[in-house]
Each structure stands twice: as C-alpha cells, then as structure tokens.
Amino acid sequence: MSSSSQQPLEHDDNEEFDVIVVGAGFAGMYLLHRLRGMGLSARVYETGASVGGTWYWNRYPGARCDAESLAYSYSFSRELEDEWNWSERYATQPEILRYAERVAAKFDLKRDIRFERRVTRAHFDDASGRWTVETDRGDRASARFCVMATGCLSVPQVPQIAGLEDFAGPTYWTSKWPHDGVDFAGRRVGIIGTGSSAIQAIPVIAAQAKHLTVFQRTPNFSVPACNAPLDPKFVDAFKANYPGHRQNHRLGMGAGFGDLTVEPHPGGPAIETAAGRSEKEVRELLEKYWRIGGAHFIGAIADTMMNPDTNRIVADFVRGKIRATVKDPATADALCPTSHPIGTKRICVDTDYYETFNRANVKLVDIRKNPIDRVDATGLRLQNGERHDFDALVLATGFDAMTGALLKIDVRGAGGRSLRDAWATGPRTYLGIGVAGFPNLFTITGPGSPSVLSNMLVSIEQHVDWTVACIDYMRKNGYRRIEAQQASQDQWVGHVNEVADATLFPQGGSWYLGANIPGKPRVFMPYAAGVGVYREIADRVAANGYEGFAFAR
C-alpha cells in the first residue's frame, strides 16, 4: 500500500454520531468537512487505506481524469483553489490522489475516518429513528442520518469468462491496480475490455510491453484528449475568474467537463442541429471540436443525443478518423463502433489510442466475432480454436455501476425492508438522493440524478450542499425524520425514464442501463436532462420546504 492512513485499527463500539458517512472519496471527504462546519458529529467508514475513492483504487497505467483538472476539483474553498496548481489539462491519477491527500490534510479530515473497513450493514430502527451501521472489522455505531457516499463506479464487475482462475501468470484488474505499479517490460500482455479504462491503459502498456493483445468485444468511440501541460499564465487568468467558471460548470453539462479549452468555449453547443447545414460546415465544426479535444466533442451539436440523423453524422465523422488513423484496414474496421449510437456508451477520451494499433507489437482480437472459449494457464483459446498466449492478463471489464456499492451493503429501512428488495426491479429514488421507505438516508449522486453523465465533482458538491442544507432545515424546524414520499418518488422515476426515452441513450446497451451485468434489471439510471435543469429542480424542492419529502418530529 503506498498511502496508508497508518491508523491503528481501532473499533467503534456502539458509538453515537449525528451522521454516519459511507465512503471517503471526494463525496465523503467534502461531506465530512461540511458536517463539521455545522457542528455535527460524524463518522466516515472507508474500505481503502486512505482517502480518494475511485482515485485510490484505479491506479492503472495511463489513468487520468476525462474532465479538465481546473473543473474536476473542489470549488468550496477559494484558499484551496488558490494554493493548488494542476500541472496538466487532464490530471493524472497520482496527481488527483495527491490532491485528495492535500485536502484531507488541510481540513484535518482523517481523524474522523475509519479506514480499511467495509460497511456490511446499515439498519434503520423505527423506534429510535436512528441508523445502526456495522463494518467487517467489527465496528458498530449509530447515527440519526446515514449518507451513502459510496461512488458510482466502485464495485468491479467480475466477467463471466471460463477458466479465469486457471491463468498461471499474474492477473491485474484496472480497478484494483497494485499500488507499487507493474513493470510490463519484456512481457507479453493480454487485456480484456475496451472501455474508458482500457482505452487509457492500452497505449501506455503497449509502449512498455514486448507484446500486447487487445481482446475487444465492443468497440467504443473515443476522442482525443489533446492533453497538454497547463501554462501558469493561463491558470492565473483562469483562477482570476474562478467563480465565473465554476458557475459555468454548475449549469452546463458540456461546460461541466471544463471550459478552459484553447479557444473561447462557452460550454454550450455550437449549433442546435446538423439539419439544413452543408456537409462542409458540419464537418468543419466537428473538426474544430476534435482538435479542441475532450468530451466537449459530443456536445458540439445540441441534438446529437436526441436525433438519430445528427448522431449518425457525428459517428461517421469519428469512424472516418479511425480509418484515417489505423493503417491496417481490417483492424480499423474492427475498431469502428457500429452497434450503438455515439455517446450512448460513455464517450472515451484518449491519448494515442487508435495510433497504438499501428505498432508492430499490438494485436486486436475481435471476440465478438470469435468469442473466448476459456482462459487457461498460458493464455486463452477462442471458440474457433485460435490460441493467444501471454505472460500477464489485464482485466478492464468495468463495474456494477451506480447500484453495485449500495446493494452490496445490507441496507434496511423502515419496518426492516431491505434496499435489495425495494430495488429488485431496478433503483427507485426521489431526485437520486432519497428513497421511499428509507428515512434519514441520503444517496450522494445516486441513481436518478445526473451523476455519471456529469462532472462528478460538480454533482458531488451539489448533493453534499443539498444534503447538509436539508439536515440544517430539519434541525431548525425540530424534525427528526425525513423520508421521500412514495408518490413523489414514483413521479420522479417516471420523469427520469421519460427524459431518457426521449434520448438515444437507452439504445446504448451500456452500464448506464445495467446492461453490462448479467441479470441486472435494465433501467436507465442517471438523469439525462443535464445538471442545470436538475439543479433548478433540486433547488426548487428545497426552497419549497423539501416538497415531496415527509417530515416527522
């Protein structure tokens, strides 16, 4: 472990708090800071040995954020903004983790966090109106409120591939990468998966390994990051108007990923639709966004995620880029996504991904065409009998997203009802933050909120601010219990579905829908109307005395 908390494993023995927080990633850290500021006592439980959440675990080579660093950072402290300097447009995982550690030190967070323990149970007691939380290390504590800051992509998906355990060499998960790093020099490596994690890792592993075989089931659309060191003069100018930029990030989905691009970029779409524009004009626009780099590309034309015709134009443009980059036509063909509209699976942001397939030491294997039969001691065999041998195997096979971490815990609400039962046909929340039947429970960036469709830091800060304001409201009004009303929840779930159905998103067969997990109910989990619209609704609900929630004294 590279960054252990060095804490002795003390236990909580029936201790009492105002709030228990599960997770010490960016959500849990900020929440702890805010709760303390309100004079509330809080305990945070965290599985990792230190803070940082996803950035603590995902240490694979090439890991970096796909939102721009100046936007993917806390906005709550001007002092922190002033003193921290990001070195690149897109921060690397080690730099983000250093930032998390810096925040923990600056706000003295670790003294209220218990590391290296997993919360196993969280039960609400009707009589006392309190949550009792237990961990796998024997902690037991209770609190009036329980806040799940468990992250949307924190439970790795174990792929159903026969023989995985038979492989004699080392197997590395991108989401549980060894803290001391891995040296692939001179080794033959196989990687399964071509999502965001793999697309970042592949160019870096290819540059180091003797040979890399990429096993691809579904090709993904990826746009160049156009990453570069940040010019300190530019950063100074940006910081001079940090509040203005932060406001952009809070209101706009595109701007949420960053508005510091090389050209003036308001964060909004350049045009509403491709219809009625000349092919040349649209192409030039897409070319411009391609050169700017990053996830903005998908927002260049406003109706890309709504209009199949626009989407096809954008997708064709990217397929053209792939074919122009990858020299071997068969490999280029296999890398071109055709099974889903662009953007309906999370758009990937890369550095030299497609170029990597021009290297002599890299081979792409299409396992959609020729599925894996089984892994064995020295590699794997495809169903058509073809063999691929390697010395190390990397699994970049994704996560049980959005609900995985919540449902891993035995959460029981009023009357002992389990969350697993309540969500048996898919997650149901009010605003993504409250669940009917689960009083005094808040889910930060939960299903039904924009979360994974947005810059997570922006959505985390919003949900944390909303939660602490709600707790403060309860305190001021003498309420001890809050619960999402069933009717409000039903209405919200209907609205989330309606919004998703008006887009192309449900056609993606992605983890947004739970489609990557065999047997998981297919429900489009994030709220797709954008962070600006969502913020307006959440603020209105709060201003109207948290309408849709029921309170009791």
Ligand code: NAP
């Ligand atoms: P992912 O997007 O779910 O990709 C998983 C990959 O593994 C897919 O290519 C999938 O193929 C493949 N796979 C899964 N099970 C398989 C099986 N049994 N056999 C063969 N292939 C299999 O996971 P991810 O790459 O870890 O990314 C998840 C999310 O994390 C991203 O979408 C993004 O939101 C976030 N993330 C962000 C960053 C960043 O900020 N830069 C970096 C990494 C991740 P199919 O598509 O066919 O299922």
